[in-house]
Amino acid sequence: MSAETTLVRRYSRTTLGALAASGVLVFVLAWFPAFAGESSVNRLTQFFSLLILAVGWNLLAGYGGMVSIGQQAFLGLSSYCVLYLSLHGVLAWWGVPLAIVFAGLVSVPISFLAFRLRGSFFAIGTWVIADVCLLVVAQVETLGGGAGASLSDLNNYRPVTVDDVTYWVGLAIAVSALVACALVLRSRLGLALVSIRDDERAAEATGVNVARTKRIVYVLSAAICGGAGALLILANLEVQPDSTFSVQYSAFMIFMVLVGGIGTFEGPVVGAIFFFLLQQWLAAYGAWYLIILGAVAVAVTLWLPKGIWGTVDPKNRRSLVPLRHRVTRGRDSTSLD
């Protein structure tokens, strides 16, 4: 029909195939509780919480260039928001979306403080802010103080129902987080973000509103981490300040994103799967698993800085997600856009 031309495309066979496969996967996962045992359902819920955290941290650090060690602040605040609402008559399941919004809203004023710091100082500054949240929440007696509290309003439901609904909540948050990330990265905002990460001054000079772009990403990442926090209180049915505001969550997020491939869309997914398997395998070895985690994080940063996905796909050609346009040669009648 037409002559050979140069085409600018976003979709390719790979991305369409991956999209279809993801659709099937989500469908299967949605039906999973119907045919799987409770322990596998609960394990997958655990996996979803890891995946959500990895996606949230990758958006912030991998695309926004902001290494935070304080995202557990939003995780904990969101858990406590679900608890607070449930104590005031809002069923915990309905509390989840409200808690996610709450985490996003709280992060706005926090960002004004945290953005005073850059680089290394931003990292520790966010940690201090998370510590302040911990110390303050631990003093609120109506929320259980330092000892924490349990979520009791789901006791009226059968445990199996509670587990299954928690699973679906987890799946929904994980899928929404991934879709939200993909949409952001495809948008103008995503382009601005990548330009800031690569060179902040150059981005500013070309008209990117750096502060605003970073703030949007910070808030979005906080909301995603809040999603993980809301999921964790549903899964554990209790919350305790020292564990929910623990810096260990930051360690997990960093590990998953680094190993998977920082600054790639697929990286946190690969990293979350890797970390989940590692956890299952090393669970019996106590502190050893964290020792290995630390060592792997050091080794990967130094010798495999692009992580697993970045090494598999170094030039970002096999991307499974239609995030960027690329130039190809072909007949325009075959254009899939």
Place this chain on the structure above:
Amino acid sequence: MIWINAIIQGLLLGGLYAMFSCGLSLMFGVMRFVNLAHGDFAVLSAYAAYVLVEHAGGTPLWTFAAVIPAAAIIGFLLQRLLLDRALIGGSLSPLLVTFGLSILIQNALQQGFGANNESLFVGSLSYESWKVNNSIYLGRLDVIVFVIAVALIAGLQLFLSKSRPGRMMRATADNRRSAALSGVNERRVRATATAIALATVAIGGLFLAMRTSFTPTSGSNDLIFAFESVIIGGLGNLWGTLLGGLILGVAQTVGSQINPADGILAGHLVFLAILAYRPQGIIASRYADS
């Protein structure tokens, strides 16, 4: 009178924080990143001293002679083997590597020693004090730590302003490329800075272990306090760091006086207030914008 006592005890505690933070400040000046395992090296030194005392006996004081040089050597090797490489990988890598190290050290200590509180017992030194009046007592060890902290910072400042390697360090901190062009061996400067930083944090760790107690994970708090001191005082200025340590110490003891559980929180709030109203720190310097 209890408030005056709280302030005096806070100043003494602040000396210890300043001791922790001068190494952090030095490494940041030369390499522009914060060593996130800084506090864990303090705790590691404390455990090293603990093991030496357990197995070789004697008072903890002699362990200084073994632990501090060892820390300096570890710092040198750390820089050569890991951090130099991490610096090539952009600004995120050193943060991620040192955070990984922090997890590694904390959990290795946990595996080796359990999660218990440990402490270095220094005999009569740990409880003897000078009486000022009926409500104010100055712990002898606390005063000694304070004096050593001030001496350490003065010594470091003298080293940076007068000695040849110190001048090279300042030159590198000011402008890395120009310094390298005028013949500064950057690799050596970095390794020296890290060696000094780890030696100072080891001194801080040993004194902390004598004054209070330590656990495998207490390094996180030590790092946060060191960082807060640096930011409160103002970046790139060792006397500012001392001042920051003192302010943090006073904030914590006065906070504990108001409510025993609020000491650390009060310190954090002072830090956040400084961040909100005077982000360049109390003593601003030329590095403040970086």
